[in-house]
Amino acid sequence: MFPAPCDLLLTGAGAVLTQDPGPGGLPRAAEIPKLSELPAGTAVAVAEGRIQALGPEEELARRWAPRRRLDARGGFVVPGFVDAHTHPVFCGDRSEEFEWRCQGLDYLEIARRGGGILASVERLRRASDEELHGEVRRHLLRMLRHGTTSCEAKSGYGLTVRDELRSLRILRAAAAELGMEVSPTFLGAHLVPAEHRDHPDRYLDLLCEEGLPAAAEDGLARSADVFLEEHAFDLGRGRRYLERARELGLRLRVHAEQFAPLGGARLAVELGADCADHLEALSEEDAGLLAASPTFAGLLPAVPHFLRQEADAPARLLLDAGARWFVATDFNPGSCYTPSLPEAIHFARLRLGLSVREALAGATCLAAASLGWEGRKGVLRPGADADLVVLDLPRVEGLGYAFGENPVRHVVLGGRVAVEDGCLAL
Numbered sequence: 001m002f003p004a005p006c007d008l009l010l011t012g013a014g015a016v017l018t019q020d021p022g023p024g025g026l027p028r029a030a031e032i033p034k035l036s037e038l039p040a041g042t043a044v045a046v047a048e049g050r051i052q053a054l055g056p057e058e059e060l061a062r063r064w065a066p067r068r069r070l071d072a073r074g075g076f077v078v079p080g081f082v083d084a085h086t087h088p089v090f091c092g093d094r095s096e097e098f099e100w101r102c103q104g105l106d107y108l109e110i111a112r113r114g115g116g117i118l119a120s121v122e123r124l125r126r127a128s129d130e131e132l133h134g135e136v137r138r139h140l141l142r143m144l145r146h147g148t149t150s151c152e153a154k155s156g157y158g159l160t161v162r163d164e165l166r167s168l169r170i171l172r173a174a175a176a177e178l179g180m181e182v183s184p185t186f187l188g189a190h191l192v193p194a195e196h197r198d199h200p201d202r203y204l205d206l207l208c209e210e211g212l213p214a215a216a217e218d219g220l221a222r223s224a225d226v227f228l229e230e231h232a233f234d235l236g237r238g239r240r241y242l243e244r245a246r247e248l249g250l251r252l253r254v255h256a257e258q259f260a261p262l263g264g265a266r267l268a269v270e271l272g273a274d275c276a277d278h279l280e281a282l283s284e285e286d287a288g289l290l291a292a293s294p295t296f297a298g299l300l301p302a303v304p305h306f307l308r309q310e311a312d313a314p315a316r317l318l319l320d321a322g323a324r325w326f327v328a329t330d331f332n333p334g335s336c337y338t339p340s341l342p343e344a345i346h347f348a349r350l351r352l353g354l355s356v357r358e359a360l361a362g363a364t365c366l367a368a369a370s371l372g373w374e375g376r377k378g379v380l381r382p383g384a385d386a387d388l389v390v391l392d393l394p395r396v397e398g399l400g401y402a403f404g405e406n407p408v409r410h411v412v413l414g415g416r417v418a419v420e421d422g423c424l425a426l
């Protein structure tokens with residue numbers, strides 16, 4: 001029998017961690033350590049953007065005639081990372097604000113000096129389409145270099161209907177150009193913009209009557225998100241916005257209990273949101289409620305570190321009570337300026353007490369499930385999208401152990417080699 005043609009054969013793997021939750025549904029915390037690890041010498045055959053086979057190298061070499069081979073050189077192979085909470089549609093950075101924070105200024109003082117979300121809003125509104133496109137593309141490429149092959153990405157720095165929709169259009173174009181699957185989220189309710197400060201309900205009317213319907217059309221957004229906080233949107237306004245989004249057929253994601261326990265997680269559960277994210281101020285009672293629901297707990301453990309916050313999300317409590325979870329970066333210019341999921345995994349292990357396999361599942365198959373991509377993204381099995389990462393690590397325990405350096409050796413994105421030896425190869 002002649003070998004069948006394929007696009008890529010990945011060989012030389014140290015080991016392959018599949019973390020496949022299987023058809024039985026999603027794994028709970030106790031099941032994660034049991035997920036399968038394939039031995040050194042496992043190869044992966046890829047064709048038409050999908051994984052065709054995983055198995056012993058000699059066997060696959062007989063069955064498949066690849067157009068190209070990629071040598072993992074003993075690296076550990078995992079599914080491409082799925083970052084389920086990012087804000088990559090911004091221009092410039094806010095490094096001067098970081099300096100102020102390091103000197104001890106708090107959130108309100110930073111806003112008074114012209115920092116905060118509204119500083120990014122001003123920048124984005126002034127940017128041309130070309131400039132914004134270049135910035136979004138650069139941010140997605142930075143994520144890709146750190147092993148993120150698909151993600152959720154929010155608007156939220158336009159805060160006019162026009163600029164929010166423009167953000168989503170540019171995001172869609174940049175992602176398509178790179179062949180990266182992005183689940184777009186409308187976050188018009190990130191903050192009330194300065195021009196509506198005295199009339200927040202007028203801004204909310206605009207979002208509900210124009211922004212959300214336009215975003216839902218054409219699939220410009222799959223989900224809607226709201227920042228429920230004392231200085232952003234209260235529970236009543238958040239509910240109105242989310243109910244309108246749901247009515248328009250959008251999925252729901254929620255920024256909840258980051259600084260104050262407003263009841264955002266409770267609302268997310270009640271409305272059947274895909275996730276409630278942050279949770280540093282989550283009460284024990286609401287943790288129980290979230291754990292018993294299908295709504296994911298979105299863990300963003302690099303954020304409190306970056307904000308010099310003492311409190312972390314009660315992740316151990318949530319996982320042990322049976323919650324679904326994911327680990328994400330919250331990549332954004334103000335409260336977490338890292339595009340790296342390996343870095344988020346470092347904090348998930350160190351600050352939240354997740355095991356390496358829990359953290360990795362949270363950054364792959366579970367993150368994918370929170371986006372409705374279960375079985376297709378974040379897993380390595382025949383039929384799944386051919387998104388793979390080769391880590392420059394001999395074993396999985398090394399993930400998050402070394403920090404401040406990128407452990408990603410190669411990235412395969414939709415069957416194409418996108419990063420080779422740490423360098424972009426697109």
Ligand SMILES: [Zn+2]
Pocket residue numbers: 085087255330
């Ligand atoms: Zn966020």
